[in-house]
Each structure stands twice: as C-alpha cells, then as structure tokens.
Amino acid sequence: MAFDGDANAAVPEEFTHGAGARCYALATIAEYRPALFWCGLLAVALIPVLAAVKVLHG
Numbered sequence: 396m397a398f399d400g401d402a403n404a405a406v407p408e409e410f411t412h413g414a415g416a417r418c419y420a421l422a423t424i425a426e427y428r429p430a431l432f433w434c435g436l437l438a439v440a441l442i443p444v445l446a447a448v449k450v451l452h453g
Contacts, residue, residue, distance in 0.1 A: 406419065407419075
C-alpha cells in the first residue's frame with residue numbers, strides 16, 4: 396500500500412527490496428495499523444526489562 400491513500404497503488408521501486416522494503420513495511424504498519432505498531436514496539440522494548448526481572452528475582 397502506498398501512502399497516497401490508494402490501496403492498489405504500486406510500491407515505489409526503491410522500496411521493493413533490501414532495507415528500503417523493511418522500512419516501507421514498518422512505515423505501512425505504523426500508518427494503517429497504529430495499535431499493532433505501538434504494541435509491538437512496546438513488547439520489543441519490554442524484553443530486556445523482563446529478562447532483568449527474571450535474572451534478579453531468579
């Protein structure tokens with residue numbers, strides 16, 4: 396999905412492979428499914444916290 400609001404728009408060529416494709420996918424999720432994006436980001440951020448709690452509290 397391109398960011399111009401047209402669901403059938405083609406993905407720009409520079410975002411079809413490599414790091415650009417990953418960035419475009421993440422930006423698309425953030426734009427069209429913000430709850431999924433923020434919950435996923437929060438979950439990734441909590442991994443080190445949960446690991447530290449497990450180590451400290453055995």
